Amino acid sequence: MTNVTDIPTEVRQVRTSAPTNEPGLTNARTADPGHLIRKPRRRRGTRIAATMAPYLQAAPIALVFLIFFVLPLAATVIVSFWQYTQYSIEPALTVQNYGDVFYGCFDQLPGLCTTFRTYLSTLKFGIVVWATTLVIGFTVAYFLAFHVRTLKVQVICFVLCTIPFWTSIVIRMISWIPLLGRNGLVNQALMAMGVTDTPLEGLLYSDFAVILALTHLYTLFMVVPIFNSLMRIDPALIEASHDAGATGAQTLRHVILPLARPGILIGSIFVVTVVVGDFMTIGIMGGQQIASVGKVIQTQMQFLQFPLAAANAVILLATVLAGVWALLKLVDIRREL
Amino acid sequence: MTMSKPTRRSVLRGAAALAGSAALPAPFVHAQGRVTLRYLSTAVNQSPAIAQKASEELGIDIEYIAVNTDEVPRRVITQPNSFDLVDSEYFSLPNLVPSGNMKGMDANRIDRVDDLASVIARGTVDGKKVGWDGTAPHEVLYLESADATSFAAEPTEWITLIPTTYNADTLGIRPDLIDKKITSWASLLDPDFAGKASILNIPSIGIMDAAMALEARGDIIYGDKGNMTREEIDATIAALIEAKRAGQFRAFWSNFQESVNLMASGEVVIQSMWSPAVTAVRTQGIPCVYQPLKEGYRAWASGFGLPRTIDGRKEDAAYEFINWFLSGWAGAHLSKQGYYPAVLGTAKEYMEAYEWAYWYEGAAAEQDILAPDGRLLEKAGAVRDGGSYEARMGAVACWNAVMDENQYMVRKWNEFIAA
Structure with missing residues (x-):
């Protein structure tokens, strides 16, 4: 950042010497001011190379996105308009699949159709898990950033946080089952302590179990970006807040939270998108009794109803994108980073 | 194996073998090395012992591809090149056969095709009809031709699946x-x-x-x-x-x-x-x-089928493996896990009398x-x-x-x- 503020004159010089209306070009130049200072006068060839450089630098990742993201996504969207039988899919242009996804949804109102019910359930998990991971994640990040003094201990604590990620997601999930089951450790302990006489059935294969497992799995996604944001906060600001007579809570509310917003936002996007698309955790911890959009898509794919599954996927994607868009409206992430 | 009566089938088989040996002289076959069959099925049907035994006795390597029950037909329909042999449930056939990705199996190349259990071949046990609700195997067992996409009402020379295991749940x-x-x-x-x-x-x-x-x-x-x-x-x-x-x-x-x-x-x-x-x-x-x-x-029944794309040595190896599968050892192995095999008579030969009495005759076990x-x-x-x-x-x-x-x-x- 300091570089840019140091060399405004040079940048202006270059701009006036080669006026252009193309914003990409200007950005490319301003983005690499150090380069411009060293060689204020260049031959035409190197100028084109300089123009092209950012594009070339971005090309590999763009190519990866194109092949592994854009193309499959385009295929999904296209297939969602195709027709299918039990053993084939045929190119067509029909909205039948979208009609089938929302089958009965509008005649049944105010009653909820399967799709609305499923989305509502998925959304519920999204919101609850977002809240739990945010509270826990922020607390952990706060502790790491402000209460752990030395960098060494911070790194050690941070690595400790990632240890669960060394095993597979399924194992982390399944390890809850012997703990929460009807004859599991928790129930045995509760009964031994005389808290209850009969085992608590709701611990496993319930909303509670799903939320617990999802929180366990995804809290770290919240910790990392929030920790990153908190580490960037200038300690002088916090000191100033104290000096001005703010209590700890006031400092948290008016200084730290606003400055942690980008981290919170990034973490939120991670958690919400992952949870909304999850079907394995909801399947295993919910005893497959709880519907999720992902599970519906999986069932449809197993029965070779690819176009219908594609239509569902497109709708899910649109829903998630709408959510992310709403989150981005709350925070201008480009400015805050 | 009954070699005594020269049936049309055994004559044809002999002729095929002659033709085969003329086209592919033995040293040439050996020079090509071992054949590996990619065997697609659910994990429960994949016994490591069977693969090992087949490898020892036939020189054919079995490479298991384990997927879920629902995934088997999906693989057959979407990726028919990804396996050489599929062990599929009969109830998937009304989806698999019309897709054109399966190849009818030549009954003449299956040694014990006449000995297949009657409950699969005809829907009867001891001559008595069992319940046929659902996709009864005998209704989907035969095709009009090798590449037919619909079932034959009467027994033909072309078989959809040769039973591996079946049972009643x-x-x-x-x-x-x-x-x-x-x-x-x-x-x-x-x-x-x-x-x-x-x-x-x-x-x-x-x-x-x-x-x-x-x-x-x-x-x-x-x-x-x-x-x-x-x-x-x-x-x-x-x-x-x-x-x-x-x-x-x-x-x-x-x-x-x-x-x-x-x-x-x-x-x-x-x-x-x-x-x-x-x-x-x-x-x-x-x-x-x-x-x-x-x-x-x-009830359910599962059986071997071939993908449309199989040919040459892989196809020969698949038939060889299937014939071996029906010859008793594998049937006995599966019987001792509680499944029923396609050919009961050969499985019996590989089981002790007390085992057979326990698993098949409803008798009290004489030994552990x-x-x-x-x-x-x-x-x-x-x-x-x-x-x-x-x-x-x-x-x-x-x-x-x-x-x-x-x-x-x-x-x-x-x-x-x-x-």
């Missing part, structure tokens, strides 16, 4: 956690077991178990449980939703291991189960009974019954659940199926899961 129960006699499928929906029952979350099979229970309870009389009308599907799902909302089910399961875990942990005390899953629970020392019920069994890996399955004196082969397979009420209204059924099933 019923409810598994934990007798130590249940204090009443279970005699009917209706018990699956018995409120006494609220929160302790489970069914499969594989829609096409789960709905049939539900249908068995509802019919047993007297709620619905089905025309064909394996091919329901929309009204029947609606009524079945409505009853399931009611049971789910009343808290009847603890969880649903969709693969073998899940059903074992639910039962072994005591989360569930009654559920529809697969026979080897009951065995798996019992080998953990936990009592589990595969309870015969008065309404009969829901051991699993193929040597673990103790049953102590001497035990009797197999469901009795003899004839008693069990003879009491089949319906077969796993794909319905004509499959798409509607799946949509309604999703409704049930979401309820």
Whole structure:
């Protein structure tokens, strides 16, 4: 950042010497001011190379996105308009699949159709898990950033946080089952302590179990970006807040939270998108009794109803994108980073 | 093997062998090295011992590709080049055959094609007709030609699948956690077991178990449980939703291991189960009974099929492996896990008399019954659940199926899961 503020004159010089209306070009130049200072006068060839450089630098990742993201996504969207039988899919242009996804949804109102019910359930998990991971994640990040003094201990604590990620997601999930089951450790302990006489059935294969497992799995996604944001906060600001007579809570509310917003936002996007698309955790911890959009898509794919599954996927994607868009409206992430 | 009478088939086979040997002189074959067959099926059908034995005796390497029940037909339809041999359920055939990705198997190249179990070949046991509701294997066993996309009504020279294993499913129960006699499928929906029952979350099979229970309870009389009308599907799902909302089910399961875990942990005390899953629970020392019920069994059968793309040495190796599979060792190996094999006579040759009496004749075990890996399955004196082969397979009420209204059924099933 300091570089840019140091060399405004040079940048202006270059701009006036080669006026252009193309914003990409200007950005490319301003983005690499150090380069411009060293060689204020260049031959035409190197100028084109300089123009092209950012594009070339971005090309590999763009190519990866194109092949592994854009193309499959385009295929999904296209297939969602195709027709299918039990053993084939045929190119067509029909909205039948979208009609089938929302089958009965509008005649049944105010009653909820399967799709609305499923989305509502998925959304519920999204919101609850977002809240739990945010509270826990922020607390952990706060502790790491402000209460752990030395960098060494911070790194050690941070690595400790990632240890669960060394095993597979399924194992982390399944390890809850012997703990929460009807004859599991928790129930045995509760009964031994005389808290209850009969085992608590709701611990496993319930909303509670799903939320617990999802929180366990995804809290770290919240910790990392929030920790990153908190580490960037200038300690002088916090000191100033104290000096001005703010209590700890006031400092948290008016200084730290606003400055942690980008981290919170990034973490939120991670958690919400992952949870909304999850079907394995909801399947295993919910005893497959709880519907999720992902599970519906999986069932449809197993029965070779690819176009219908594609239509569902497109709708899910649109829903998630709408959510992310709403989150981005709350925070201008480009400015805050 | 009967070599005495020169049937048309054996003559043809001899001619084929001659032609084959002329075209491919032996040294040339050896020079090409060993053949590997990619064997697609569910994990339960993939015994490492069978692959090892085949490798020793035939010089053919078996490479297992393990997927879920639902995934098998999906792979056949979407990636027919990704395997050389598929062990698929017969009920998938109404989807697989029209896709044109399967190749009819030449009956003339199957040594024991005339010895296939009658329950698969003709839908009869001891000459008596069993229940044919659903996709009964004999209805989908034959094709008009090698590349036909529809089934033949009469036996032909072209076979869709050569049976590997089949059995009849019923409810598994934990007798130590249940204090009443279970005699009917209706018990699956018995409120006494609220929160302790489970069914499969594989829609096409789960709905049939539900249908068995509802019919047993007297709620619905089905025309064909394996091919329901929309009204029947609606009524079945409505009853399931009611049971789910009343808290009847603890969880649903969709693969073998899940059903074992639910039962072994005591989360569930009654559920529809697969026979080897009951065995798996019992080998953990936990009592589990595969309870015969008065309404009969829901049967299933699985068999070898070839992909359309197979040819040359791979195809020869596939036939060789299948013929070996039917020749007894594999059949005996599977029998000792509780499955039934395609050819009973050859499996018997590879089993001890007391084993055969226990597994097939419903007799009390004269000695301890051991699993193929040597673990103790049953102590001497035990009797197999469901009795003899004839008693069990003879009491089949319906077969796993794909319905004509499959798409509607799946949509309604999703409704049930979401309820």
